[in-house]
Amino acid sequence: MREGFVVPDKWKWFTESRYGLFIHWGPYAQWGRGEQVLFREHLNHEEYAEQACAWNPRHFDPELWAYTAKKAGFKYACLTTRHHDGFCLWDSAFTDYSSAKQAAGRDFVKEYTEAFRKAGLRIGLYYSWIDWRLPAYFDGPQKDPEGWEIVRTYLHNQVKELLTNYGQIDHFFFDGVWPRNADDLQSVELLEEMRKLQPNILINNRLGYSNKIDGYRADGGIGAGDSDTLGDFGTPEHAIASEATRLWESCQVTTWRLWSHVIGERWRNTDVLLDMLCECAEKGGKHGGNLLLNVGPTADGQFPPEFVERALEIGRWLDVHGEAIYGTDGGSLTEFITRGRQTMKDNKLYLIIRFWDGRPELRLADLTSRVLDVELLTTGQSLPFEQDGDTLIINGLPREAPTRLFPVIRITCDGKPATNEWGEVRLWEGDPERVAAWARERRGASVYVDGRER
Template sequence: MTAIQSQAFTVPDKWKWFTESRYGMFIHWGPYAQYGRGEQVLFREHLDHKEYAEQACAWNPEHYDPELWAYTARKAGFKYACFTTRHHDGYCMWDSSYTDYSSAKQAPQRDFVREYTEAFRKEGLRIGLYYSWIDWRLPAYFDGPAKDPEGWEKVRAYLHAQVKELLTNYGKIDHFFFDGVWPRNADDLQSVRLVEEMRALQPDILINNRLGYSAAHDGYRADGGVGAGDSDTLGDFGTPEHVIHAEQKRLWESCQVTTWRLWSHVIGERWRPADVLLDMLCESAEKGGGHGGNLLLNVGPTADGQLPPEFVERGLEIGRWLEVHGEAVYGTDGGSVTEFITRGRQTTRGNNLYLIIRFWDGRPDMRLADLTTRVKGVTLLTTGQELAFQQNGDELWIHGLPREAPTRLFPVIRVECEGKPEANQWGRERLWEGDPARVADWARLRGTSVFADGAER
């Protein structure tokens, strides 16, 4: 039984590293970086396949330094990484026995996957691999089993063999990210069987939900041409893309770009600022059914193998913030105990409630409504300063806040409670939610009429 099929989801011990990590680095890199127009340039601009292959085979990124990448990732606060072993263009970033269209057989003469896994593992990061089902070069993938049963079987066997090769030759793999199912489905791909074989090779592996819809498991339905093939039941974790959407019954990970739109290196792309990226991490940690979510934040290295300076600058700034405030993100249990959107976000861990302040107003006092658990102490985590507080019923006042924000990013206040932080009805039920009778009772305190004093005329 998969996690989402159960009524209540408890994170297995073997996967607790994932919720403790919260923050992963996605790496989209391949010969498409030479074009500087995104990882899907071959299809989106329907380029000539032969010319693309010639350029891919000549690609030789002499500045690829996985040890520097891994060091930068650790300093940026990432706890795991996911590397594109093969994207939709079919070029393989490892020494595959099943094709010569690879970094090992062509100009670089290097196994980029091996170098990546060894370097990132050495820095203490968990290892993830991305693999695309689709290969734009192969007609049989698009003709499918109905039109070309013999050709399709060769393609399917090739896909399965490569996945098992990746899980056999590179040590312990913690995280596996499939992508690009369209126009096939899980039954065509026999992805359920492949997952069983993957678990035999890597018993602790986390496998994502992009396995295609299955008539046996989901009831077949088209994925609307999106291509991801997200399954409602198959896979250990959900993968909302470009959005942060919580799943209640399995782990989930929002994959996001550091730029405006595209995943691989793009010349002239616009970059999101560090506070926007950090907010995505905090929102992911805040959301989710008791276990929160993860952020898989992407970088597209340059064609010659370097991390873009814009990414490094933003990544290291967030890393410095995490060195001080990491307890409000790593290993948290989800948050948003009370309504807090007017100031920022919340996370929890054990008996602690963390107030992540997106909007610092410079006032010395802050009111937190609707927290019913008794408070033992309040600390401005950013500076270590203990703050005075008063608690009257479900109203908490925090005093002594500095006028200037103590960090360029988000200050964090830790509220230590006597038990797990809990809220009253107003804290549990938010705007547009819950029983409207509570709103009517609240409004009735003012009166019942449209006049300023609420009195009937």
């Protein structure tokens, strides 16, 4: 995707959604110390595999998962079909190391896709290139060309299998490129095959660097940047970093750090999680700006109650304020950091108030569009306002915040909301002459109180 690129109709669902659910789940949940416990604690491979094969999550109910996700306001989901430990959650024809062929005897990918699709949610699948069990992946084509060819064929076959057997797949999230690159993996060639199987699919950027094919570079990890051109969307991890030239999606945890179920992990507060969603929407514009918020189900297949509590609270907020998030065109129209965030849609500007000060009046500078109506969306209350040039004064705000989370004010303009130079260029940006002129015209040039020379 390049500057001037228009998002095709087949991908507009992504920019309209803004909010997806990431599900990190696998046999590693039995250890309760993160999805990478096998490597990070250098566990015995044989003992790990024995416990993984015995994993049988009897309380996994995909319809309950889908119901919760829908009620929480998510528009799509992405399930880890196979993480770095190599254990597969589907009935793969290419290995017996799977939930279908071991103790559980179930194809969890099939159950997930059917339940979430039935609930009206878009379907995403996560797949890790890396498999800690396979030496040839780390030796690579230079050290073990024969072994590497077997591994690469295995990876390609599994990806194509996932895109063949489970209906329409909307979103595909690769991970774990290191230490290979796009040329080793032949990821560019695989993408062509993936698009033949699923013409409408969105594929992320974790595909490795290519030295052979001009212009194809991708970070293969957690960053985001204009140089990462391979893949349909960027995936900043544990960060919200907008990309101007393609779709992007910030993947974030609901806990402090780890992705799968962890016993004793600390949980982020609901307002922190909601603010991440609002920040993604504010920075998104028409080229993405989604939040992929993670949950790590327990080993027996249940969403942790701490997650459900927070997710449903955000869902209730979205029931009232969702128009300020879903399908918005970004925001940050004017300088508003002292109050909160902004998003826009058509002729409406939404003020998402992070800091409610209890004062009856709110001053919004630098809005040049003529205002037709102002409403406290949280309560439906119409608010009186005055407009003097590019300054809008909103009155009648209640002393008490009308919601525990973020109240939202909807401003309806006579056209697309517009701003002046101060809104377009912020603090620490642009030509400093405008700041000098502002000080000179408003007070003078000296160090004295009145700005006059002595």
